[in-house]
Amino acid sequence: MELDPARLTPREARALFQGGLVTPTSGWAAGWAQANLIALPRDRAYDFLVFAQRNPRPCPVLAVTEPGAPFASIFDGDLRTDLPAYRVYRDGEQVAEVTDVTSYWRDDLVGFLIGCSFTFEAALLEAGVPIRHIEAGTNVPMYLTDRPCVPAGELSGPLVVSMRPIPAQLVPVAVRVTSRYPAVHGAPVHVGDPAALGIADLGTPDFGDPVEVRDGELPVFWACGVTPQAAVMRSRPPFAIGHAPGHMAITDARDSAYLVP
Structure with missing residues (x-):
């Protein structure tokens, strides 16, 4: 089986x-x-x-x-x-x-x-929002951004984000669903142009695997728990x-x- x-x-x-x-x-x-x-x-x-x-x-x-x-x-x-x-x-x-x-x-x-x-992905799927990396059987793409985190003591580093391509008409649904999960990153931190986060190329993530962004879709970015490792680095x-x-x-x-x- x-x-x-x-x-x-x-x-x-x-x-x-x-x-x-x-x-x-x-x-x-x-x-x-x-x-x-x-x-x-x-x-x-x-x-x-x-x-x-x-x-x-x-x-x-x-x-x-x-x-x-x-x-x-x-x-x-x-x-x-x-x-x-x-x-x-x-x-x-x-x-x-x-x-x-x-x-x-x-x-x-x-x-x-x-x-x-990943905790809110089942809720996204239930709401009819597709998740490309699950469809493809790959890892989610993650990117270092040019947004600095607030430092503490000897720790500092950039915000890391994960990205999911979402059909434009479903972006409000994705925002509404994920905003109800603040303990697992909550609503997106950015929708649309990756350059606004200092990301030069969606095809070359810093962590994980690239996924296709199709016509009619927008890249949607959530804060990511790899941020602590970026602070370590x-x-x-x-x-x-x-x-x-x-x-x-x-x-x-x-x-x-x-x-x-």
Whole structure:
């Protein structure tokens, strides 16, 4: 029987990732929230909390771990093994992309789970809004912008956005649907001309895969939880671990937990 990722429970999906499956998680475990991961040493954790508080659109914090703990209140798994892929940074440089960070994990690491726009994709589909990267079976395209985040302590960096092409007549629907999910990035930060965000070429995303923007469609941009990793690359803390962009933590929290009236 062919695997249907959308019908899996979080536990079933995490077991596949723990077994070595590497895949973007858009469309997986329908009905369950997904999250970005950034883990920093305890002496940098306060700076990140303040950075997130000052930049709530790209960095909505869903959960914070105790130092060294590989689990969180909304994630009944192992943050070291149960995501499809991870990136490891030293002094802001990526030194590894792996499927298991157990050997890199430290007793002083504080993990942050950050809201992810994959969480509202089921609601978009239900409202009749197509999602090109799901149709294509690829990763969502993500871009560095020229919009700086508000710095905090030693952390600074640019806003990162994800992009979905939306038929022009459905853009108001997409805005209305996603605005009801502020804890997972909420409404778009920009619609239309990518140059207004400093993006020169939609065909060459900084993270993820390019997707086609067809006639009659507009590129729609949402704040993205890869922003913390962009801050790591810009600010160069001694050590950090993040998810590989698009390869998320599938949590035990329902999408509906983050829906506001």
